[in-house]
Amino acid sequence: MRLDxxxxxxxxIPAEVAGRTxxxxxxxxxxxxxxxxxxxxxxxxFPVTSIEEAIRLANxxxxxxxxxxxxxxRLTIEGFDLGNSPGEFTPERVAGKTLVMTTTNGTASMAAAxxxxxxxxxxxxxxxxVVEELVRTGAHPVFLCSAREGRFGLDDxxxxxxxxxxxxxxxxxxxxxxxxxxRAALALGRACDGDAAALFAQTAAGRQLADVGLExxxxxxxxxxxxxxxxxxxxxxxxxxxxx
Ligand code: MLT
Numbered sequence: 001m002r003l004d005x006x007x008x009x010x011x012x013i014p015a016e017v018a019g020r021t022x023x024x025x026x027x028x029x030x031x032x033x034x035x036x037x038x039x040x041x042x043x044x045x046f047p048v049t050s051i052e053e054a055i056r057l058a059n060x061x062x063x064x065x066x067x068x069x070x071x072x073x074r075l076t077i078e079g080f081d082l083g084n085s086p087g088e089f090t091p092e093r094v095a096g097k098t099l100v101m102t103t104t105n106g107t108a109s110m111a112a113a114x115x116x117x118x119x120x121x122x123x124x125x126x127x128x129x130v131v132e133e134l135v136r137t138g139a140h141p142v143f144l145c146s147a148r149e150g151r152f153g154l155d156d157x158x159x160x161x162x163x164x165x166x167x168x169x170x171x172x173x174x175x176x177x178x179x180x181x182x183r184a185a186l187a188l189g190r191a192c193d194g195d196a197a198a199l200f201a202q203t204a205a206g207r208q209l210a211d212v213g214l215e216x217x218x219x220x221x222x223x224x225x226x227x228x229x230x231x232x233x234x235x236x237x238x239x240x241x242x243x244x
Contacts, residue, residue, distance in 0.1 A: 001174050002140040003167075005160050005181035008147040009105075009112035021139035022116040023130060024233070025123065026146035027159040028205040029084050030106020032123040032221040033069075036086040038240055039125075039227040041095035045238040047107040051077055054102040061098060070102040074212050077102070086125070086220050109146035110233055116142070119233040124159055124196055126227045131166045133230045141167075143185065148205050154188070155203045158196070161189020162224075196222035 002020075006012045012022075025031055034045060048054050051072070058066045069082035069089075076083030082093065084103050101107060113119045118139070122130040134141050143163065145156035164186045168176065178186070192199050200206040200218040209217055231238045 001176055003164065003176050003182050004141075004179040005143045005145065005157075005164070005185045007145050007152050007157060007181050007184075008150055009109040009144065010150060011181070012109075012112045012142070012144050014115045017113055017116045017142055017144075019117045020142050021118040021120065021134065021137065022113040022142045022144050023120050023122040023134075023160075023163065024106070024110050024113055024144050024146065025156045025159050026103070026106030026109060027123050027221050028153075028155045028200060028203070028209065029086060029217055029221055030101070030103040030146065031121045032086045032125055033084050033089055034101070034106075034121045034231050034238060035123045035125045035227050035229060037089035037094050037099060038231045038238070039229045040089050040091040040093075042089070042099055043096055043239070045099040045101055045231070046236060047110045047233070047238060048100060048102050049108050049111055051102055054080075054100045058100050061100070066098045066100050067094065068100050070107070072104060074209055074214060085214060085217050087216070105146040105148060109144055113144055113233070121231040121233065121238065122159070122163060124162070124222060124224045126225070126229055127159075127163055127166060128225045129228045129230050131163055131170055134167055135170050143182070151204075153203065153205055155200050155205050157185050158188050158192045158199060161185035161187070162193070163189075165189045196224070
């Protein structure tokens, strides 16, 4: 079976993702926040790439009916209801709600997955749930790391690697054909299998979050298998079963 990792969205050319299951990873923090929001009972999330598009969509849907969320330079966008800290997406805030979200890298990488047969959102928070879904569907998966403004991110690569490690372990009889990114991620995941919060603190993304006082998010995003949900992106919106 084929298994590929793309370390940046630019690598995910349409021919490579067409017809496949793509796991989008932005562990710091967009995919962690999406997992948390869905686990907290959010009805649907519309990921969009720009602030203007987010506001336009919120107005179309009815500004009072939606929560605008996301970040620029890691901080809550002016006039938005929530930022991009997973801990903000509590049941009290988001249960039953429609969210419109824009983040710097995470929502852009979801756009890069257009053309995939299926797009799911992965983080350490839902690692086993994603792996079980890949096993269940017999997918030849692509792991798409959101990276940081087009540059390699160790946090996403290690998360992909840990997922691949669990997938390979769950399917011991499968012969995998992996691209170089997948082999590198697998090696990184095995080498960095300790406390993910400590690793995150050393990454560029982690340092940037700490610089603005958001280091608590690193510990939150480092939790493994806290949530048993698989967010699915379909027709521009994310739900738990892919049918808004
Ligand atoms: C992003 O999508 O760029 C990230 O999630 C940035 C952040 O940490 O908010």
